[in-house]
Amino acid sequence: MKLVLLRHGEAGFDAISDEQRSLTANGRLRLEQMLEQHCGLLDDVERAVHSPYLRTCQTAELVNQYRETELQALSLLTPESSAAAVIEWLALQPDQALLLVTHQPLIGNLVSLLCEGDLSRPEPMLPGAMAVIELEFLAAGLGRLQMQVR
Numbered sequence: 001m002k003l004v005l006l007r008h009g010e011a012g013f014d015a016i017s018d019e020q021r022s023l024t025a026n027g028r029l030r031l032e033q034m035l036e037q038h039c040g041l042l043d044d045v046e047r048a049v050h051s052p053y054l055r056t057c058q059t060a061e062l063v064n065q066y067r068e069t070e071l072q073a074l075s076l077l078t079p080e081s082s083a084a085a086v087i088e089w090l091a092l093q094p095d096q097a098l099l100l101v102t103h104q105p106l107i108g109n110l111v112s113l114l115c116e117g118d119l120s121r122p123e124p125m126l127p128g129a130m131a132v133i134e135l136e137f138l139a140a141g142l143g144r145l146q147m148q149v150r
Helices: 025-042 054-066 083-091 106-116
Strands: 002-007 047-050 070-073 097-102 130-134 144-149
Touching: 002 106, 025 054, 025 130, 025 144, 047 054, 054 070, 054 097, 083 106, 097 106, 106 130, 106 144
Parallel strands: 002 097, 047 070, 047 097
Antiparallel strands: 002 130, 130 144
């Protein structure tokens, strides 16, 4: 399985709740620039699963402009979700290549758990950062970080 992890773009702080924070103009621009340069990493991705928060929905929609995919919201991808629970969910998915659009600290914990086997060194992924992980078998510690784009 090829797993592409994308942290949402830069978001503002002027919303009523964390769930309603939207991408800033700078966040959109930086995402567009990154996607223009690296959209080839998404060539075999057919589905983008994102958290239901506004900024991840907007990020997934931007991705869809560069690589048309099926978009799906999943409450399991919110900031404080368990990386282990996400891995359990991933094990049930039929996709050969999947994009997850999510938040810190979840995304950093996923990279750490998949590639290192534990949560001792979460990956410090900034807004708009993308990581590509290859997994022959979906389990903690068995992933190989192929590329990270910041």
